[in-house]
Amino acid sequence: MSDETKKREIFICRSTGCNSSNAGHIQDLLAKRIAENNLNVAIKKTGCHGFCQMGPIMVIQPDNVLYVQVQPKDVDLIVKNHLKDNNVVEKLLYTDPESGAKIKDMNKVNFYMHQKPIVKEHFGKIDPESIDDYLEVGGYESLKKVLSEYSPDDVIEELKISKLRGRGGAGFPTYLKWTFARRSKGQPKYLICNGDEGDPGAFMDRSTLESDPHSVIEGMVIAGYTMGSNQGFIYTRAEYPLAIDRINKAVDSAREKGFLGENILDSGFNFDIELKTGAGAFVCGEETALMASIEGKRGMPRPRPPFPANSGLWGKPTNINNVKTYASIPKIIAKGGKWFADIGTEESGGTIIVALTGNINNSGLVEIPLGTPIRKLIYDIGGGIPEGKKFKAIQVGGPSGGCLPAKFLDTPMDNSNLTKLGAIMGSGGFIVLDDETCMVELAHFFIQFTQTESCGKCAPCRVGTKKMLDLLTKIKSGQAEMEDLDKLENIANFVKKTSLCGLGQTAPNPVLTTLKYFRDEYIAHIKYHACPALQCKDLIQYNIDPEKCIGCTLCAKNCAVDAITGVKKEPHKIDESICIRCGLCYSSCPSNAIYKTTNEYPTEEGGSE
Amino acid sequence: MTEIVGKISDVEIQDLDEILEKHKEGKGNNVTLLQLIQNHYGYLPDYALKYVSSKLKIPLAELYGVATFYAQFSFTEKGKYVVTCCDGTACHVKGAPLLIEYLEDQLKIKSGETTDDKLFTLETVACLGCCAISPVIVINDVYYGNLTLNKVKKILKKVRKKASESTEAKE
Secondary structure, three states: OOHHOOOOOEEEEOOOHHHHOOOOHHHHHHHHHHHHHHEEEEEEEOOOOOOOHHHOEEEOOOOOOEOOOOOOHHHHHHHHHHOOOOOOOOHHHHOOOOOOOEEOOOHOOHHHOOOOOOOOOOOOOOOOOHHHHHHOOOOHHHHHHHHHHHHHHHHHHHHHOOOOOOOOOOEHHHHHHHHHHHHHHOOOOEEEEOOOOOOOOOOHHHHHHHHHHHHHHHHHHHHHHHHOOOOOEEEEOOHHHHHHHHHHHHHHHHOOOOOOOOOHHOOOOOEEEEEOOOOOOOHHHHHHHHHHHHHHOOOOOOOOOOOOOOOHHHOOEEEEEEHHHHHHHHHHHHOOOOHHHOOOOOOOOOOOEEEEEEEEOOEEEEEEEOOOOOHHHHHHOOOOOOOHEEEEEEEEEEHHOOEEEHHHHHOOOOOOHHHHHHOOOOOOOEEEOOOOHHHHHHHHHHHHHHHHHOOOHHHHHHHHHHHHHHHHHHOOOOOOOOOOHHHHHHHHHHHHHHHHHEEEEEEEEHHHHHHHHHHHHHHHHHHHHOOOOOOOOHHHEEEEEOOOOOOHHHHHOOOOOEEEEEOOOOEEEEEEOOOOOOHHHHOOOOOOOOOEEEOOOOOOOOOEE | OHHHEEEEEEEHHHHHHHHHHHHHHOOOOOHHHHHHHHHOOOOOHHHHHHHHHHHHHOOOOHHHHHOOOOOOOOOOOOOOOOEEEOOOHHHHHHHHHHHHHHHHHHOOOOOEEEEOOOOOOEEEEEEOHHHHHOEEEEOOOOEEEEOOOHHHHHHHHHHHHHHHHHHHHOO
């Protein structure tokens, strides 16, 4: 008996992030060594553990030890020290960025200890390609419960109690959406799972589909039963090959076990799922455009009404929800609507999954109760800003969202609070920006994105985003006048009010929020031809500090335009007239001798830099 | 039919007919049809679109309309190594533009182009969803994360070496 209780299991993350850093090879190597040493240790290939930045990641149970940034050469050490001699391998433990301490117990790692995994509950714990694993953790029990005990109205009532709102960004109450689709006349009815995660900076839908695809399928079957639909579609991006592969495997195995197909669990209910892959168009995240894309047309949105619940895919009643919305359903059925509602805020139940990235110590996938303040996310979970730099802003909600400065750090995160501040929750991409990020450049980046992705159907978005981009380019290069700021603001407000779909209506948000909260930076660019964050190429110079330069010639060798001259072992010089400000020398200097400068500009404190 | 399609070999007609056979299950979906053609050729050859258009009686303009709408579709042949640089927000604020500039400079092509020797295609995309390990590039389905300029240099060197070895082997 004692052997059995002691049996170790190693959970290796095999999601896109860790796979990119050799997790597959590490798993093979580990399996080989374990076999060679006749050890009674099992290896499980799992989905995302969330702490993607620290990949490759593995967790050893029952010891509850988390190893980060594991390299193939570390495998022998793990086998010898940990698996054979029961000594934890110190150097592979997570280091707390503040105290510098090595953390042995995974539950005490700051990144994990403040989280509340609901959608993420099984991530990193089950093999996403094994339906047996999902069944073992109670998978498809909610479906059984619904098909045997619940009427469709019961399901809707439970959702109403749960206060679940759509996780795709708009935050519409799910029970209402389902009620509309249920009441809508006409057959066939379709269900769509929107996994077209086009937001740059968001990867929670990918992770959910890669780590726990069956929870999405189970949620969709329950939805089908509730709304009277027999056919669902999962729409995801062609850029997510691993997610596509795992959905296909999950759908096949669910069919084999009778959770999909004809007469599911002998209930007489039929439901099946087909996978559709997008072909690279951000606008297809908008529901009417997404439906056009599934029909094989150009993915252009159309005016609503009619809403999809009445006339959607091929003109039939259709319900569209986000991946995480469907994945929440089995949990709500299993534990009850009240349990879910108690976790979130007054208006919205449950958790939010955040993709925390950018200039932050701990980046990855985080699930926290709705209403958690932004500060907790950044400092307690994210571990603050690296290299002692200062927090400047957080960009919330991708190209449709906004940039919020430090004064809003205590804002509880939910849809209505963020919308009030001019951002949106969006799908939950949170990108932390430090003081080296130029807000004008960032606004330019987002408008360039939305301008490229604008489908061109309506003039405000097609022409407006181009006009905004031109103005931002002018400001960025120091060629704008002060009146251009008013022009920019006017166009932004106009595009927001008059565009046909969500893309255009929200595209100006990055511009409007940076204008509102970082206007000084725009003024510095226009009036003083200065870029305070030292980022806009046309407004900065690169210099070499002769005291620090060791004359290694690396910068001169790297310079694409031969703007750097100097003799070996003597300080080098940059010729301003030739330099194209590509920054290659800056990032290749081993002695940090190269620094950037910009024109003087008045700062808030009245002094100058 | 050759009049409409132009020069097209029997082998290619056979290939395309096979694709159309597979596509029958696709319920007349033009996106899926174009994805099948692109998977086969690596891009959308003009003659293939013309052939499919006349065979299925779908106006050529409709096919081109769909193909030009989506970023996935390409009308030119891609290189042996497709280097995809992510310039999503997280990668962008962590220095992706510098990496892209470096690769453009080294490969002597702009993003979206292919080198004359058909070895490299350089692409920039808006997000690959690997933001926590940004900045990221992908070379033929292999992901490289947490990149710095020095790492990119090394990777490029390795890929170039592999490329020259395989061309030598062929000769």
